[in-house]
Amino acid sequence: MPTETQLAEEFNCARATVNRALRELAEQGFVERKRKSGTRVKKEPSKHAKLEFSLARQVVESQNANYRYALVERNVAESPGWLSSQLDLPPDGRVLHVTCMHYADNRPFQLEERWINIDAVPDVENADLSQHGPHEWLLNAAPFTKAEIAFCAISADGKLAEYMGTTTGTSMIQMERTTWKEDKPLTFARMTHHPGFCIRTKY
Amino acid sequence: MPTETQLAEEFNCARATVNRALRELAEQGFVERKRKSGTRVKKEPSKHAKLEFSLARQVVESQNANYRYALVERNVAESPGWLSSQLDLPPDGRVLHVTCMHYADNRPFQLEERWINIDAVPDVENADLSQHGPHEWLLNAAPFTKAEIAFCAISADGKLAEYMGTTTGTSMIQMERTTWKEDKPLTFARMTHHPGFCIRTKY
DNA sequence: TAGTGGTCTAGACCACTTT
DNA sequence: AAGTGGTCTAGACCACTAC
Numbered sequence: 001m002p003t004e005t006q007l008a009e010e011f012n013c014a015r016a017t018v019n020r021a022l023r024e025l026a027e028q029g030f031v032e033r034k035r036k037s038g039t040r041v042k043k044e045p046s047k048h049a050k051l052e053f054s055l056a057r058q059v060v061e062s063q064n065a066n067y068r069y070a071l072v073e074r075n076v077a078e079s080p081g082w083l084s085s086q087l088d089l090p091p092d093g094r095v096l097h098v099t100c101m102h103y104a105d106n107r108p109f110q111l112e113e114r115w116i117n118i119d120a121v122p123d124v125e126n127a128d129l130s131q132h133g134p135h136e137w138l139l140n141a142a143p144f145t146k147a148e149i150a151f152c153a154i155s156a157d158g159k160l161a162e163y164m165g166t167t168t169g170t171s172m173i174q175m176e177r178t179t180w181k182e183d184k185p186l187t188f189a190r191m192t193h194h195p196g197f198c199i200r201t202k203y
Numbered sequence: 204m205p206t207e208t209q210l211a212e213e214f215n216c217a218r219a220t221v222n223r224a225l226r227e228l229a230e231q232g233f234v235e236r237k238r239k240s241g242t243r244v245k246k247e248p249s250k251h252a253k254l255e256f257s258l259a260r261q262v263v264e265s266q267n268a269n270y271r272y273a274l275v276e277r278n279v280a281e282s283p284g285w286l287s288s289q290l291d292l293p294p295d296g297r298v299l300h301v302t303c304m305h306y307a308d309n310r311p312f313q314l315e316e317r318w319i320n321i322d323a324v325p326d327v328e329n330a331d332l333s334q335h336g337p338h339e340w341l342l343n344a345a346p347f348t349k350a351e352i353a354f355c356a357i358s359a360d361g362k363l364a365e366y367m368g369t370t371t372g373t374s375m376i377q378m379e380r381t382t383w384k385e386d387k388p389l390t391f392a393r394m395t396h397h398p399g400f401c402i403r404t405k406y
Numbered sequence: 407t408a409g410t411g412g413t414c415t416a417g418a419c420c421a422c423t424t425t
Numbered sequence: 426a427a428g429t430g431g432t433c434t435a436g437a438c439c440a441c442t443a444c
Binding site: 216217218219220223237238239240 | 413414415416417421422423424425
Binding site for chain 2: 433
């Protein structure tokens with residue numbers, strides 16, 4: 001494509017205006033920009049949608065349903081091996097393990113299982129998680145700056161089926177999320193949604 | 204928060220610089236801006252990750268696997284009722300129905316079932332879909348401007364299990380996508396991924 | 407080293423929204 | 426009516442990078 005200066009002449013406007021327009025086109029994935037080599041139109045525009053990080057409570061309430069939270073289990077332990085690998089913790093790292101349920105109109109909405117790196121958030125050991133989920137607590141106390149998210153489909157085992165009020169083998173969508181605060185691992189969470197739940201987004 | 208003018212004074216910089224900084228913070232969901240009422244810091248920052256619209260081929264190749272495409276079925280018909288509702292087509296609207304498979308290193312990767320509104324893309328009736336999928340064809344011939352995406356977990360029925368080389372009842376992740384071009388419905392696609400497939404993204 | 411985009415300045419006018 | 430953000434201009438200097 002022409003340079004910013006050329007486009008500014010062609011359209012009788014300032015270069016700053018052209019720059020902003022091209023920068024936004026680049027953000028949206030239509031063009032690629034490189035210093036010295038210029039701006040190129042992409043052959044395959046890389047479109048992308050936004051995927052919101054919402055609290056279970058927010059999702060439930062946005063469906064005009066009544067939200068209820070329940071703490072299932074809470075304990076402090078040494079990080080198991082798989083988790084130490086996942087979060088890159090020392091072998092003797094201590095974690096807070098929380099299991100809790102989110103309900104929509106009193107029907108199971110999401111089972112949340114979460115491991116929190118106590119070293120990164122010492123206060124969490126004294127946090128009251130009986131009324132609100134660990135996610136809400138963390139958002140205020142230790143907002144993440146980096147995250148990795150994965151969605152996959154799983155088949156309910158007996159325990160999970162009981163929590164979700166369904167039968168063994170039912171397909172459910174699961175979200176796994178690892179978060180960091182400035183390269184310090186914060187938490188690993190596995191959230192399983194009720195059967196039929198869909199993650200939706202728009203472009 | 205202070206107004207742009209005040210911040211510009213405080214930091215000894217131009218208002219345009221403050222404006223750009225605040226605009227970017229707003230894009231990232233940290234603040235809300237309204238004319239006249241000013242800029243407010245959000246209580247619950249609405250973080251969001253990018254979700255790429257990739258071709259099956261791109262995903263397979265990014266895993267360093269060998270991509271293969273196969274057309275399973277292709278036919279033109281009047282739009283069935285459920286599809287006319289989904290796409291908001293007239294009852295006698297004609298659609299091209301395509302079923303195809305994407306393979307990674309010769310193992311089933313994705314089953315794609317797609318219905319294309321012929322009225323919106325007349326050329327598609329003569330498109331050669333034997334070598335490349337309808338998605339690739341559409342991206343060049345009729346790029347969408349609006350889309351809705353949903354992910355859910357499904358349980359394989361007999362036919363799907365055969366295509367995916369698995370057993371009935373296996374959980375798989377399914378992506379449904381409806382796209383428009385300037386308010387004109389283009390296509391509805393249902394893409395089912397092989398068991399164990401995860402959708403990943405970062406923040 | 408030359409050319410490109412990245413960023414900034416100082417000033418101006420406008421559009422929207424609340425009061 | 427007033428105050429805020431939204432956008433633009435004209436000009437400047439800088440940082441990166443392909444040559």
